[in-house]
Amino acid sequence: MTIGGPALEGTLGPVDVAALLGAGALAPSSYNTQPWRLRWHEGAVEVHGAPERALPATDPGNRELRLACGAALANVRLAVRAQGRRAHVRLLPDPEDPWFLGRVTAGGSLAATSMETSLAAAIPRRRTDRATLAGQGISPRVREELRRAAQREHSWAVFLEGTRERRSLQDLTARAHAVQQADPVFRSEWARWVGGAEDHGTGLPSGLVRREPRPDGRWRLRDFGALADPDDDRPPAAVDDPALVVLATTLDQPLAHLHAGQALQHLLLLATVRGLAASFVAPPLEVAETRAELRGLLGGALWPQAVLRLGVRQRAVPRPPRRDPGGPREPGVRADPGP
Ligand SMILES: Cc1cc2nc3c(=O)[nH]c(=O)nc-3n(C[C@H](O)[C@H](O)[C@H](O)COP(=O)(O)O)c2cc1C
Structure with a gap:
């Protein structure tokens, strides 16, 4: 980990600040933008959204940016x-500053539970794994565990079990994908972050992914192809039959997005602990019409925030780059005005 910084001496003993910032920096984010600024201030890690890493075409409301920062907050908390x-987690602590998304204060001593220890140990092991997946191997007990993990974070994990729901999601994904691909602004934003020749510590460089999405007639995943073999153009195996989980909230404002981000990370880490692979299906949530239809598919009372594909993990996946969470801006990143 490139993050420096001394172990600070608090009243209760030292806090390894670099470990906290390093954990935050390992959160997932759309296109690996890492849209946060993390800093240690007065006994707490602060998580600030980084507007210059926002994705105006892909994520016009910064919802995914807040999900990523919520995931970083969950990592720091663990x-x-x-x-x-x-x-002690405080979300949106400054009403005057909408980019100040959360603060995690290190309080008095309290031993971690064995589950907290396992989840924290999974932070550096977790990966987005875009392999074809078989979801049948996920036991009812683990499914229930995942549901409960989401509930603890004020969110819902809804498994799409029925053939009709799964087909509908497939259809919504294909439609959203077509809308996005027809938009030159979307495509140029994508090209800016995905498949570039240089590794600036953010984005998904060409050594890891292809620039075009996998030509997969079935899921139309924006999964950038198989990470393990960027030149593999074979269609996915017929066994691509992941468990599909929609992570949802009852409200759809910044606070709910930060809760959903923490829930997302809790689910991903728990999946890692249980030997599962996970990847994302974001397009149907990024196009307003398809997101509204997905909300309808869930019964109309919940706001879908993320869709995950889950299956039994079968391979090791390299980690995409990370930048120093508090470090200087890397080349090519624009400075944007406020929210
Ligand atoms: C809100 C959100 C949406 C994402 N959407 C997609 C997606 O549609 N397709 C995809 O392949 N990866 C998606 N990802 C995964 C990111 O590309 C991934 O987190 C990032 O490249 C860092 O890699 P890592 O998760 O292995 O650390 C998404 C991640 C987040 C947090």
């Missing part, structure tokens, strides 16, 4: 707990 300290 890393604090892994150090045997209470973790």
